[in-house]
Amino acid sequence: MHFSIQNILFLLVAVAGFGLFAWQARKIRANILVGRDRDMSGHVNERLWKTLLVAFGQQKMFKRLTPAFLHLIVYIGFIVINIEVIEILIDGIFGTHRVLGFMGPLYSALTGTNEVLGALVVLAVTAFWWRRNVQGVRRFSGPEMRAWPKLDANVILYIEVVLMVALFLMNSADLKAHQLEGKDLDGAFPISQFLTGLLPDNVSSLVVLERVGWWAHIVGILLFLNYLPSSKHFHIIMAFPNVYFSRLVPQGQFSNVDSITHEVKAMMDPTYQVPTPATNPDGSAVAPTPFGAKDVNDLAWTNLLNAYSCTECGRCTSVCPANLTGKLLSPRKIIMDTRDRMEEKYNSPLVFDPALYGKEAKHDPQEQLDKENHTLLRGYVTPEELWACTTCNACVEACPVNINPLESIVEMRRFLVLEESAAPNSLNVMFSNIENNGAPWAFSPSDRFNWADDLYMAEKA
């Protein structure tokens, strides 16, 4: 252990890296909390179990085997290689070198696994890049995959390769320097032992190269950490709370709007006591909340959490019957729009600020809107998209991180119908049929029993 200027530098870099991330995370937390309150407490065991299966266990990824397998490599690689980061942190702060080396065979197993996984990650990432850029898997395209999402997806892949290269540079230089000095290096290096031939035969250059690899690895990780909040790659963190807070009720169950329940009960029973409306601290009545959602702050906070967990994988859109048959609706776009709108209206993370990417970053709204009406609904999502949804839940079923685009769609429909009376005309006809005849079609309630008329024609005749 020998303290040097390096340790102080490292401490500064680490504190800056984690500090910046904490600052970004706070912004995002604030964005999510602009959403409407929804009680998600309780059912802790059930929720933990679900998180274990779906988030840790990747349960829903295994609907598609090739990407599931590739993703699993990167995922396990990420977890195992991060154990090494613990060592790097300790070494960096205390000026030690390979501090975990004392574990002997266990350490060899760890470093050996790391190297093999590192190599597999490079292969998997190459395959991902191929699928995205050459093979052109359909779900990676679509009108919502604009400039930023496209770039972002590739940037992540490049960073992952750079991190792995740094790891191998560090290991192979360290290994070779030790070999030249005739010393043993703790650990096993199944891949790096073949890379040593590429390096110079000079110990002092090797020591420098080892330091370069070491610093590139840790600085790369800190930079990556701070890139996450701007990226779809944020899902590696957000998938966990998102799955934890996902719905436990049957997918077919839609929420009942409480304020409407009170209103309807009061209409049907004049003695019904409507709970007194909430008041502000100064005693004035709180302004009534609109029905449904016009903008991001009308959605529940869980819907906003969804938007930060989306990996933009397009599994939802690729199974959406409306999208499949060429309609404008894409559930992924609804989720991406929600995030973009949040970041436009409230806080944006460090790298991605929707305003910076201008028109390219957004979907062209179909109507020219003033600032006041430039909201999620109409500013980003058009009614045409919303009305194409069959509420079939295929998107909900498909999402590997339990995002529910359908909830947001229904909330916006509620706004269109209840606040703007802007339903398509044929639906208004259906509404008035239900109101007047108790059936969505224009039949008289007195005909409701007609089906029974010829039930036993044979016997009656």
Place this chain on the structure above:
Amino acid sequence: MADLAARGETPEVLFWVGCAGAFDDRYKRVTRAFVRILEHVGVKYAVLGMEETCTGDPAKRAGNEFLFQMQAMQNITTLNGYGIKTVVTACPHCFNTIKNEYPALGGEYEVIHHSTFLQQLINQGRVKAEGGESFKGRRITFHDSCYLGRANNIYEAPRAVLEVLDADLVEMKRCKTNGLCCGAGGAQMWKEPEPGKKDINIERTEEALATLDGNAEVLGNLTGVESTAPGLPAGSNHGGSIIAVGCPFCMTMMADGVKNKEREQDVQVFDLAELIASAEGLNA
């Protein structure tokens, strides 16, 4: 129901007919088939008749929460008034709404979809699918309705019902959790589809036809046993292939699709209850 109540009796089950079951000419046949089964096995049942009104499902999915709750409260008042405990229905939309959305508004019942109900009758040996029409050598594929399947996780009951038919059951490529919507849910039934390349029911019908014709990979019996039925060439009629459904909207959409493809000659769309009724020889 009112008659029964007047006599001071309560039924074992309340059969919720639903608007489609009451008014749609095609689905009225399903309603009758189901009633025949109920009477055949001697289940004491009742219907609300003119006291029944829309559950509010289409209003709710279209965003009209206010109208939905008006309907819901009205129905809950009626059902609670008669002390109903168990509701059975042939409509997955009614099923989903009454089962999942009524409890929070004060309507708690045991709600059973007719596929589950039929499965129970079969398991108890009360329905044997004997003595009526034989389905031997006919291909049947089941179209999962979203509000039965993904919405409520009922995948096995309709398949178990079809299994007693001695037919060749084949599975579509997109089935069970991956099933493709018929295109009518979420109040789409009452409006024109948005502009696109194709209507959803056509896409789904093409898939069903491909499966029945054997052009697509035969996915085997619904229990996983490979089907041995030869592919039915288009236009031939072995008594026809069948698209089985368990939902009035799926029925309409698939039947329209078959008509659009001009395949009514050799492909028919039937509800589970109709198939069981005719296998039991109950089609008076």
